Amino acid sequence: MSQGLKYHIDIVFCIDVTGSMTPVIDVVKNKVRSFPHDLRDALAKKDRSVNKLRIRTVAFRDFANDPEAMRASDFFEVEPSTDLSKFESFINSLSPSGGGDEPESALEALAVAQKSDWTHEGDKQRHIIVMFTDASAHKLESRVGEISAEFKDQIPGNLDELTDRWEGNQSVRLTKSARRLLIFGPDAYPWNVIGDAWGQTVWLPSQAGKGLEDVEYATILDTIVNSI
Amino acid sequence: MSLAAGHETLASFVTEKRLGQGEDGDPIACRYPDLGDAVAVFDGMGGAGATQVPVDSSYTTKEGKCSMAYLASRVTSTTIQKVIGQLGSTNLESLKLRIEEAVKAELAKLAERPEGKGPEPRLRGTLLHDYPTTVALAIVRSTLHGDNQREVKVYWAGDSRIYAFDPERIIPLQVLTRDHTETGGGGDAPVERYASAAGLDLDELVYLLPSTSAVIAMSDGCYAYLTPFKLMLLLVRSLQFSRDQNDWVESVKNEIAVVAGDDTSFAISFGEGGYEALKRRTKTLYQKLEPVMFIPETSETNPFILVHDKNQYQELFEESRRRCLTKSEEVSPSSESLSDDTPVLAELPPDDSATLTVVTSKDVLTKDDSMGSGA
Numbered sequence: 018m019s020q021g022l023k024y025h026i027d028i029v030f031c032i033d034v035t036g037s038m039t040p041v042i043d044v045v046k047n048k049v050r051s052f053p054h055d056l057r058d059a060l061a062k063k064d065r066s067v068n069k070l071r072i073r074t075v076a077f078r079d080f081a082n083d084p085e086a087m088r089a090s091d092f093f094e095v096e097p098s099t100d101l102s103k104f105e106s107f108i109n110s111l112s113p114s115g116g117g118d119e120p121e122s123a124l125e126a127l128a129v130a131q132k133s134d135w136t137h138e139g140d141k142q143r144h145i146i147v148m149f150t151d152a153s154a155h156k157l158e159s160r161v162g163e164i165s166a167e168f169k170d171q172i173p174g175n176l177d178e179l180t181d182r183w184e185g186n187q188s189v190r191l192t193k194s195a196r197r198l199l200i201f202g203p204d205a206y207p208w209n210v211i212g213d214a215w216g217q218t219v220w221l222p223s224q225a226g227k228g229l230e231d232v233e234y235a236t237i238l239d240t241i242v243n244s245i
Numbered sequence: 246m247s248l249a250a251g252h253e254t255l256a257s258f259v260t261e262k263r264l265g266q267g268e269d270g271d272p273i274a275c276r277y278p279d280l281g282d283a284v285a286v287f288d289g290m291g292g293a294g295a296t297q298v299p300v301d302s303s304y305t306t307k308e309g310k311c312s313m314a315y316l317a318s319r320v321t322s323t324t325i326q327k328v329i330g331q332l333g334s335t336n337l338e339s340l341k342l343r344i345e346e347a348v349k350a351e352l353a354k355l356a357e358r359p360e361g362k363g364p365e366p367r368l369r370g371t372l373l374h375d376y377p378t379t380v381a382l383a384i385v386r387s388t389l390h391g392d393n394q395r396e397v398k399v400y401w402a403g404d405s406r407i408y409a410f411d412p413e414r415i416i417p418l419q420v421l422t423r424d425h426t427e428t429g430g431g432g433d434a435p436v437e438r439y440a441s442a443a444g445l446d447l448d449e450l451v452y453l454l455p456s457t458s459a460v461i462a463m464s465d466g467c468y469a470y471l472t473p474f475k476l477m478l479l480l481v482r483s484l485q486f487s488r489d490q491n492d493w494v495e496s497v498k499n500e501i502a503v504v505a506g507d508d509t510s511f512a513i514s515f516g517e518g519g520y521e522a523l524k525r526r527t528k529t530l531y532q533k534l535e536p537v538m539f540i541p542e543t544s545e546t547n548p549f550i551l552v553h554d555k556n557q558y559q560e561l562f563e564e565s566r567r568r569c570l571t572k573s574e575e576v577s578p579s580s581e582s583l584s585d586d587t588p589v590l591a592e593l594p595p596d597d598s599a600t601l602t603v604v605t606s607k608d609v610l611t612k613d614d615s616m617g618s619g620a
Contacts (some may be wrong), residue, residue, distance in 0.1 A: 193427065194435060200370070213371070216435075219373060220369045221366060222365070231366070239295075240368065
């Protein structure tokens with residue numbers, strides 16, 4: 018009997034929810050119900066099966082001038098579960114607003130994503146962070162705005178510390194073999210640094226300020242599937 | 246499956262998990278009169294090389310587009326065959342450099358074609374590489390000293406492997422390469438060294454093996470879905486039940502393909518006496534393996550991996566031997582007991598006696614039984 022490869026997959030979507038991001042947020046909302054099945058089916062074509070799929074979302078704006086600068090969900094189990102209601106509810110609550118200027122607090126969101134309670138179950142795991150943004154990001158050293166108490170302890174002081182976490186220090190449950198970072202973002206700081214330097218990373222440079230309107234769902238799905 | 250040049254001593258096969266999309270290149274199993282036997286496999290890296298690019302009709306009859314990995318393994322296989330064929334009599338010293346330069350040049354040419362790096366907008370990042378593939382190559386030749394030995398030079402990048410297969414050794418199937426992953430073998434770690442349009446840096450070792458040792462190249466599709474014991478058992482058992490070389494290679498191909506969740510490629514240089522001698526030499530080993538092949542390897546009392554409790558082992562051994570006659574399911578252990586003083590390998594009782602000879606880790610590889618030395 019074919020053994021195939023069975024995966025426990027955690028995905029954290031970091032989504033810029035400033036006003037310009039309406040195009041990609043609409044894609045996410047339209048596909049929220051079908052995404053788990055689409056992912057499962059696409060992996061099956063590569064003779065890989067999903068034992069468990071969990072999805073978490075970190076929605077961010079700009080701590081410098083947005084009162085609702087960050088919201089983060091727990092992991093929602095979407096496979097093998099058939100109840101997607103909590104996951105759908107969180108996604109449907111995302112409302113693009115604010116922003117209007119660059120940069121945004123994407124590195125803070127990335128830090129919160131790194132600190133997720135990643136799975137260590139099963140034979141093979143994947144810890145995947147998918148970043149959606151059409152803007153550059155504040156430097157962590159700049160310490161812009163007031164970070165809420167919920168997230169303060171999760172955010173390091175500089176990009177070097179963030180990089181150390183990615184490379185596998187013990188402050189996070191990410192594992193080097195399981196980690197993947199997929200960036201849909203412009204050719205600007207920090208994506209042009211991280212995209213070419215961090216291990217296990219894929220970066221699709223996109224047009225700044227256009228809400229990733231040129232990124233199709235099929236591209237997002239293919240990029241996630243091929244990274245697994 | 247191909248018989249390959251010098252067919253009485255070489256054979257190979259390649260399988261595609263999905264027809265027309267296989268990313269393992271054609272294996273090499275060829276005798277070069279002035280050089281020796283060459284066995285090699287090439288496994289295109291599907292994740293890192295997933296970008297869709299135009300096909301190249303020089304290497305495939307496929308139309309339209311294919312993955313970079315699909316082309317990379319095929320181009321690398323063809324290129325290395327050409328390099329070896331042009332090498333000349335004994336000039337192995339330059340082989341590594343010639344292969345590296347030629348492969349880099351050919352893979353770079355693929356990247357320079359229109360849309361050779363994929364469609365715009367182009368994905369970037371460290372997870373992706375242009376035309377990535379593993380390489381595992383062994384050049385096997387008799388030594389000049391008439392001492393019944395073969396020199397085996399292995400060259401590799403990635404997690405495709407070269408094995409030595411000698412049924413009369415205490416460890417019959419041994420890996421001669423070390424995977425270029427963080428762990429060095431097995432697991433899920435990413436491959437850190439491979440051929441690509443950016444270049445190739447082959448690792449290299451040399452061994453002296455008995456002339457009767459077979460040398461096998463395998464992609465991870467062959468070994469990653471079987472434990473080392475089950476892989477060895479598959480090779481040994483299928484040898485015993487095969488009619489001839491063709492039948493054996495076909496049997497290995499089919500049995501591995503049933504369990505593999507990946508493409509597979511395999512190439513073997515049989516060694517002195519060819520297939521017939523190898524079959525003859527595995528007879529005794531098979532007689533030892535057969536009674537225990539139903540004991541599950543996850544059991545703490547597996548006799549080939551761990552033996553913790555002699556009485557429990559004997560109980561399982563007897564049950565497994567009974568079940569072997571009916572070819573039924575694996576035997577379940579009746580209890581779990583662990584011991585700190587854990588022997589590594591157990592010699593099976595040759596007859597019905599209850600006596601066990603347990604070999605501890607320090608006895609596993611003695612100087613006389615060592616497979617060879619890395620250079």
